[in-house]
Amino acid sequence: MTPKIARFLADQQPATPCLVLDVDRVEENFRALRDALPLARIYYAMKANPAPQILARLVGLGSSFDAASIEEVRMCLDAGASASAISFGNTIKKSSAIASAFEAGVTMYAFDSIEELEKLARHAPGSRVYCRILVENEGADWPLSRKFGTTIENARELMVQAGEMGLDPFGLSFHVGSQQTGTASYEAAIGRVAMLFTDLRDAGVNLRMINLGGGFPVRYRDEVPGIDRFADAIMGAMVEHFGNALPEMLIEPGRFVVGDAGLVSAEVVLVSRKSKNDPIRWVYLDIGRFGGLAETEGEAIKYRITTPHDGGPMGPVAVAGPTCDGADIMYERSNYRLPMALTSGDRVSLLSTGAYVTTYASQRFNGFAPLAEHYI
Numbered sequence: 001m002t003p004k005i006a007r008f009l010a011d012q013q014p015a016t017p018c019l020v021l022d023v024d025r026v027e028e029n030f031r032a033l034r035d036a037l038p039l040a041r042i043y044y045a046m047k048a049n050p051a052p053q054i055l056a057r058l059v060g061l062g063s064s065f066d067a068a069s070i071e072e073v074r075m076c077l078d079a080g081a082s083a084s085a086i087s088f089g090n091t092i093k094k095s096s097a098i099a100s101a102f103e104a105g106v107t108m109y110a111f112d113s114i115e116e117l118e119k120l121a122r123h124a125p126g127s128r129v130y131c132r133i134l135v136e137n138e139g140a141d142w143p144l145s146r147k148f149g150t151t152i153e154n155a156r157e158l159m160v161q162a163g164e165m166g167l168d169p170f171g172l173s174f175h176v177g178s179q180q181t182g183t184a185s186y187e188a189a190i191g192r193v194a195m196l197f198t199d200l201r202d203a204g205v206n207l208r209m210i211n212l213g214g215g216f217p218v219r220y221r222d223e224v225p226g227i228d229r230f231a232d233a234i235m236g237a238m239v240e241h242f243g244n245a246l247p248e249m250l251i252e253p254g255r256f257v258v259g260d261a262g263l264v265s266a267e268v269v270l271v272s273r274k275s276k277n278d279p280i281r282w283v284y285l286d287i288g289r290f291g292g293l294a295e296t297e298g299e300a301i302k303y304r305i306t307t308p309h310d311g312g313p314m315g316p317v318a319v320a321g322p323t324c325d326g327a328d329i330m331y332e333r334s335n336y337r338l339p340m341a342l343t344s345g346d347r348v349s350l351l352s353t354g355a356y357v358t359t360y361a362s363q364r365f366n367g368f369a370p371l372a373e374h375y376i
């Protein structure tokens with residue numbers, strides 16, 4: 001929790017549940033990343049948190065943006081970003097969205113199939129395109145599965161075709177999975193991409209860009225390696241495979257930029273037990289899976305929870321949300337422990353909830369309002 005957030009909570013006592021996010025911390029994270037990887041251009045993956053206050057701050061810092069829909073493209077433009085600083089990075093786009101983005105001046109697009117490439121050739125002719133390859137997501141707490149990317153062999157063929165279709169075959173991308181806690185996936189993926197660069201050069205296609213995606217982790221319940229470790233591994237692999245002919249490097253961090261800049265302030269609604277002597281207390285908060293904590297699915301992301309009774313005796317708990325849906329449980333198997341003194345009405349904080357929370361909140365499921373947001 002930053003001092004600014006602590007002061008805001010103490011002074012304002014905002015109604016719960018709410019996200020309080022310190023935009024200065026976003027700036028610090030952005031600068032730390034830029035210092036760690038000075039050769040990489042940062043395209044903020046705005047889906048992590050597209051609040052106008054965040055976008056405006058990042059525009060001021062010279063960030064570029066990874067947008068996934070025409071709505072996100074417009075939000076960037078509204079925040080003052082230039083169209084040339086936007087990558088339309090979703091490999092699944094409506095034709096109408098491509099056409100609108102192209103009309104707005106966006107000239108860089110991702111794809112991973114011939115079908116999408118045909119849409120781009122038709123609705124964004126001449127644009128720079130990059131193909132996303134399928135890579136290992138091992139080590140990621142929030143893997144992106146097989147939904148995105150294509151094989152190396154397919155990517156090779158598609159990049160040749162891109163040129164033939166009047167597009168600019170610009171580069172290759174991958175994403176090693178979100179909350180990636182190890183550096184090995186980046187190193188392996190860079191090696192694969194480098195081989196494809198060589199292959200394609202032999203086929204007469206000179207790629208100029210490698211997009212390393214996002215994935216950089218935030219500290220939740222467990223420690224994670226610092227950003228310098230990732231930067232060192234990435235630059236080591238780049239130099240190993242590309243020598244001094246480094247292509248343009250892009251990164252698309254989302255979680256790392258905003259995750260630890262915000263917290264959710266919540267109220268304990270009920271603390272109860274299933275039977276008198278059950279050691280497990282069920283702690284129900286006024287925010288849950290449907291209030292924005294979607295990444296607790298499968299107990300994948302384990303947020304730290306602080307309470308007014310920290311330091312006192314602790315005991316095991318299950319932690320759940322307030323709705324009438326049985327899936328609205330955050331933690332039942334992850335050995336969470338909270339103070340024995342915790343009681344209904346207490347105000348608790350869920351730390352590092354600045355990424356992938358506000359936009360996941362449902363629209364009045366069970367009547368609960370979407371998460372309130374305070375950017376300070």
Ligand SMILES: *Cc1c(COP(=O)(O)O)cnc(C)c1O
Nearest residue numbers: 045178179214215252253254255
């Ligand atoms: C979600 C996403 C990102 C951001 O990932 P983080 O793990 O939040 O850094 C970057 N690029 C693409 C294509 C994405 O889908």
